[in-house]
Amino acid sequence: MTVFNFWLFSGIAIVAAALCITRKSAVASALWLVLTLFSLAALFVMLHAHFLAAIQVMVYAGAIMVLFLFVIMLLQIGHGGPTDLPGWTGRALMVAIGAVLVVELWAVTRVIPSEAIRLPAGTLDQITQREGAVGMISTTLFRDFLVPFEITSILLLAALVGAVVLAKRRL
């Protein structure tokens, strides 16, 4: 059942991503991207990352996509207009480049980690049972990754100030 659901949501994610990059209207692209992000959240659940799935829906499908739609509607570029895709020669060339990239990445990802460094099956399930879905992330985050976590807060503050300075008409 998990395998079936995995392929179902993978299919939805890939089709929605393909539609996202080919739609003429920016609003349509944004909405297909929301579908991609939701399907990826479902995949995260199947890979035992429950907290990240929730964060994916809240931060990506919620906050970041609202920001995108807000800018699209602020600039009034949601309507179709002439397509910005290149001609058929350019499209064929770029699809060929994309196909080569798929093959290369697929070949690279065939590598399975060796048995010696792999965790026994169901380890993450046990950790989730023991510490909870949030505890699984937070114990590692606040113990081993505390300094990167604090640096992230400075990064977000800098992005906040930078976005206001860039977008404001007159300071």
Added chain:
Amino acid sequence: MLLGPALSVSAILFSLGVLGVLLRRNAIVIFMSVEIMLNAVNLSFVALAEQLGREGQVIVFFVMAVAAAEAAVGLAIIIAIYRHKESVNLNNINLLSG
């Protein structure tokens, strides 16, 4: 168990993101393609975290924070450019190419 399929899906999604950046000239859609690429990488991190330990999930957490910062600053830049050029088509934004 799902590691191989997840990495394959991740590879396909990443390539779709690259394709979007190559094909489109609309700056906002290019940004969305970059988000697709970041999400593809997140998927591979989560898939590998299932096999190799939970640190991978923490890295995804950081990637999401950086993506949020990148989206905010990038969209602010797009708004600033739109004020000058009245367009988000990259063919019209060619100050550096003379």
